[in-house]
Every structure is written in structure tokens, then in C-alpha cells.
Amino acid sequence: MRDRKAERHQSTKAEILGVAWEIARAEGLAGLTLRDVAHRVGMRPPSLYSYFASKDAVYDAMFAQGSREFLEWQAKVELTGDTLTDLKLIARYFVDFCTENPTRYQLLFQRTVPGFEPSAESFAVSVEGLEELRRTLAGIGITGPEALDLLTALVTGLTDQQISNDPGGDRWIRLIDQAMEMYFAHVSKRMKAGDEP
Amino acid sequence: MRDRKAERHQSTKAEILGVAWEIARAEGLAGLTLRDVAHRVGMRPPSLYSYFASKDAVYDAMFAQGSREFLEWQAKVELTGDTLTDLKLIARYFVDFCTENPTRYQLLFQRTVPGFEPSAESFAVSVEGLEELRRTLAGIGITGPEALDLLTALVTGLTDQQISNDPGGDRWIRLIDQAMEMYFAHVSKRMKAGDEP
DNA sequence: TCGTTTCTCCTAACACAATTAGGAGTCTCG
DNA sequence: CGAGACTCCTAATTGTGTTAGGAGAAACGA
Numbered sequence: 048m049r050d051r052k053a054e055r056h057q058s059t060k061a062e063i064l065g066v067a068w069e070i071a072r073a074e075g076l077a078g079l080t081l082r083d084v085a086h087r088v089g090m091r092p093p094s095l096y097s098y099f100a101s102k103d104a105v106y107d108a109m110f111a112q113g114s115r116e117f118l119e120w121q122a123k124v125e126l127t128g129d130t131l132t133d134l135k136l137i138a139r140y141f142v143d144f145c146t147e148n149p150t151r152y153q154l155l156f157q158r159t160v161p162g163f164e165p166s167a168e169s170f171a172v173s174v175e176g177l178e179e180l181r182r183t184l185a186g187i188g189i190t191g192p193e194a195l196d197l198l199t200a201l202v203t204g205l206t207d208q209q210i211s212n213d214p215g216g217d218r219w220i221r222l223i224d225q226a227m228e229m230y231f232a233h234v235s236k237r238m239k240a241g242d243e244p
Numbered sequence: 245m246r247d248r249k250a251e252r253h254q255s256t257k258a259e260i261l262g263v264a265w266e267i268a269r270a271e272g273l274a275g276l277t278l279r280d281v282a283h284r285v286g287m288r289p290p291s292l293y294s295y296f297a298s299k300d301a302v303y304d305a306m307f308a309q310g311s312r313e314f315l316e317w318q319a320k321v322e323l324t325g326d327t328l329t330d331l332k333l334i335a336r337y338f339v340d341f342c343t344e345n346p347t348r349y350q351l352l353f354q355r356t357v358p359g360f361e362p363s364a365e366s367f368a369v370s371v372e373g374l375e376e377l378r379r380t381l382a383g384i385g386i387t388g389p390e391a392l393d394l395l396t397a398l399v400t401g402l403t404d405q406q407i408s409n410d411p412g413g414d415r416w417i418r419l420i421d422q423a424m425e426m427y428f429a430h431v432s433k434r435m436k437a438g439d440e441p
Numbered sequence: 442t443c444g445t446t447t448c449t450c451c452t453a454a455c456a457c458a459a460t461t462a463g464g465a466g467t468c469t470c471g
Numbered sequence: 472c473g474a475g476a477c478t479c480c481t482a483a484t485t486g487t488g489t490t491a492g493g494a495g496a497a498a499c500g501a
Contacts, residue, residue: 052476055477078359080457081459093461093462094478094480096460101460102459153356157354157356159356161358193419193422196419197423197426199405200405201401202401204399207397208393211354211355218393222390225390228430229429229430230426233426233429249448277486277488278487279486290451290488290489290490294449442501444500444501446498446499446500448498450494451492452491452493457486458485459486461482463480464480466480467476467477467478468477469476470475471473471474
């Protein structure tokens with residue numbers, strides 16, 4: 048027998064979360080207020096507390112949802128087996144994922160919301176996503192902590208510049224292929240040097 | 245004849261600004277409250293409005309000061325004339341400047357304070373700093389918009405990862421030389437290719 | 442020297458946001 | 472039907488930015 052009560056509760060919770068995303072995307076993460084959320088959902092602010100323990104709990108749910116989306120997104124990447132091609136593919140997917148929803152990017156990767164720290168639970172989802180990414184990269188031959196750190200710096204740097212300084216454009220997006228070629232040449236040389244010292 | 249009134253006013257303003265920096269560094273940019281500032285300065289919060297028109301005006305003054313520090317910092321870099329060496333030097337200076345005071349970095353380059361937008365005046369100082377940097381890079385042979393954009397992405401990426409994921413450490417700082425070698429090799433090749441098409 | 446102006450700082454009060462307390466209506470299930 | 476849980480409300484508290492308006496001191500001109 049279905050638990051109608053729990054179902055409705057969940058569905059209201061989801062609705063609130065959806066509205067929260069809408070407002071956050073329109074007003075910025077910091078511009079999200081429970082007052083606005085409540086109003087758009089047809090409630091008074093205190094009523095939201097039946098669904099979320101605090102505003103931070105809302106952020107946390109958004110964080111968890113974003114992390115889950117990140118995992119799903121990754122599953123869509125179809126690798127070819129050629130390292131350079133795959134690097135370009137992965138980088139482009141990552142930047143696309145971030146620029147498609149800058150608010151989500153800010154929440155997941157910049158962590159710049161006033162006092163917010165994700166709960167252990169939500170954080171675990173996020174870590175899982177990054178771990179999955181690490182495995183994928185290891186699978187195409189990018190291994191070793193330094194090579195990975197350099198790659199993350201490069202890709203997040205492109206993403207960040209794109210979002211901060213040319214939102215909606217492609218000024219840094221169009222450098223992705225070039226950047227991956229540069230990175231690939233560098234890593235190849237390093238590995239060769241490592242092989243025959 | 246000295247304008248003692250104006251002098252005292254300026255000095256109080258500077259004191260308030262100093263306290264604001266202290267609190268911001270300790271509590272985070274978003275954790276800055278006028279209440280705390282006033283208390284540490286020995287005033288009531290409304291009294292601060294004799295010196296700054298609003299909280300944003302305080303942020304703006306901090307922004308302008310940070311931008312000025314960025315300009316001074318740059319003046320200290322002594323170039324050698326060798327492109328790769330100078331690239332490493334500049335990158336290291338930049339990352340040092342940012343990691344030395346992450347709060348300032350957040351204010352100047354991340355622009356993540358709730359509703360804050362720098363005034364045209366303060367912004368001009370900031371633009372001047374970046375323009376100066378561009379000139380310096382052009383001087384050592386890094387020219388062309390794409391080469392510059394790629395470099396800024398790389399350097400800010402390193403900075404960002406360092407501050408976000410290993411504050412106080414050197415996990416990304418120690419990749420700077422390697423990153424600049426990678427970048428230099430790439431740009432050299434591009435230029436050669438451009439020379440003989 | 443004495444008003445006048447200006448500056449500095451204060452108290453009182455408002456607006457807005459998150460949050461808590463407590464209660465009335467409503468749904469679900471035994 | 473009645474008990475219990477659930478949903479939503481109003482009222483009130485706290486913290487923060489900000490405005491209004493005034494008292495006292497400092498500087499300045501006649």
C-alpha cells in the first residue's frame with residue numbers, strides 16, 4: 048500500500064527545491080530568501096520548516112541534487128579510446144556542465160555561500176563524482192597526482208574565467224581543445240622522460 | 245595651514261578600513277558585520293555612516309585598496325629578459341599575492357560578495373592593474389588575445405585550486421614552474437607554426 | 442570673544458531575514 | 472468514529488543594515 052502522506056511530503060519538498068533553484072538562478076545564490084521561496088510556493092515562510100530544517104538545509108539539498116546531476120552527466124560521456132580526443136571530450140563536458148548552470152557551479156565547486164558547509168552525506172555524493180572522474184582519467188592514461196592536479200587547475204581555470212568574464216559567450220570555451228593539446232603534449236613528454244631516465 | 249578636521253576624518257576612515265580587513269580575514273568576507281566593526285572601533289553602528297555611506301561602500305574601499313596593493317606588488321617583479329624565467333616569476337608573484345591574503349583574492353578576483361559591485365572608480369584601479377600585467381606579458385613576448393586568455397586561465401586555475409583545496413599548503417604552488425614550462429612550449433610551437441604556414 | 446557652522450557620535454526606530462513557539466484545521470488509519 | 476500525525480498559520484524573537492533627528496564639541500569668521 049502506498050504511503051500517500053510521504054509521497055505528498057516528498058513532492059512538496061521537491062517543489063520547494065525547484066522554486067529555490069529558480070530563484071537562485073535568477074537572483075544569485077546569496078539572493079535566495081525563504082520569504083521569496085515561500086511566496087512562490089503559496090506558503091508563509093515558517094511553513095517551509097516542515098520540509099527543511101533551515102535555509103542551509105535547502106542549500107544542502109541543492110548541493111546534493113547538483114552532485115547527483117554531475118554523476119549523471121559524467122555517465123553520458125562516450126569515450127573513444129584515443130587519449131587526446133577523450134581529454135578534449137571530458138574537458139568540454141565539464142565546462143558545459145558548469146556553464147550551463149553557473150549557480151550550480153558556484154554551489155558545487157566554488158563553495159562561496161556565506162556560512163554553508165555541505166553535510167557529510169551530500170559531500171559524499173560530491174566526492175563520489177570527483178572520484179569517478181579520477182577513475183575515468185586514469186582509464187585514459189592520465190595518472191599520478193601531479194598530472195591530475197595540473198589538469199584540474201587548467202580545466203577549472205578555463206571554466207572560471209568563462210563564467211566570470213564572459214558569461215554566455217565562448218571566449219575561453221573555444222580554447223579547450225588547444226589547452227588539452229598543450230596539456231597532452233606536456234604529459235606525454237613527462238612520461239617519456241620518466242620511462243628512460 | 246593644515247586641515248586638521250579632514251586629516252582626522254581620513255585617519256578614522258583608515259582605521260575603520262583596517263578593522264574591516266581584520267574581521268573579514270578572520271570571519272570571511274560575508275562574515276563582516278558593521279556591528280563588529282563599530283564595536284572594535286569604539287562606536288555604535290550608525291556612527292560608521294559618517295565615514296562610509298553603506299556597507300557596500302566599505303567593500304568598495306577595500307576593493308580599491310586591494311587593487312592598489314596589486315599595482316604596487318607588480319612593480320616589485322624584476323624581470324630577467326628570459327621569457328620562460330619571467331613567466332615563472334610572474335606566475336609565482338601572482339599566486340603569492342593571492343594566497344597571502346585569500347580574502348583579498350576573493351574580493352578582487354572572485355567577486356562573490358552578495359550584492360556588491362565595485363564602483364566605476366575602484367574598478368578603474370583594478371582594470372589598470374590587469375592592463376599593466378598585460379603590458380608586462382606583451383613585453384616578454386606573450387602577445388595575442390588567445391595566448392593571454394590561456395595564460396590567465398592557467399594561472400588563476402592554479403591559484404583557485406590552491407586556495408580552495410589546500411589553503412596554507414603548496415600542492416598547486418609547486419606545479420607553477422611545470423605549468424609555465426608547459427605553457428611556454430605550447431606558445432613557442434604556436435608562434436613557430438604561425439611563422440611558417 | 443561670541444555666535445554660526447560643521448562635524449561626530451548617540452539614541453530611537455524601521456525594514457527585512459531567519460528562526461522558534463504554539464495552536465487550529467485536516468488527513469489517514471486502526 | 473477517534474487518535475495521532477501532518478500541514479500550515481499567526482505571533483514573536485534575534486540579528487543586521489539603515490534612516491531620522493538631536494546633543495555636544497570643534498573650528499571658523501566677524
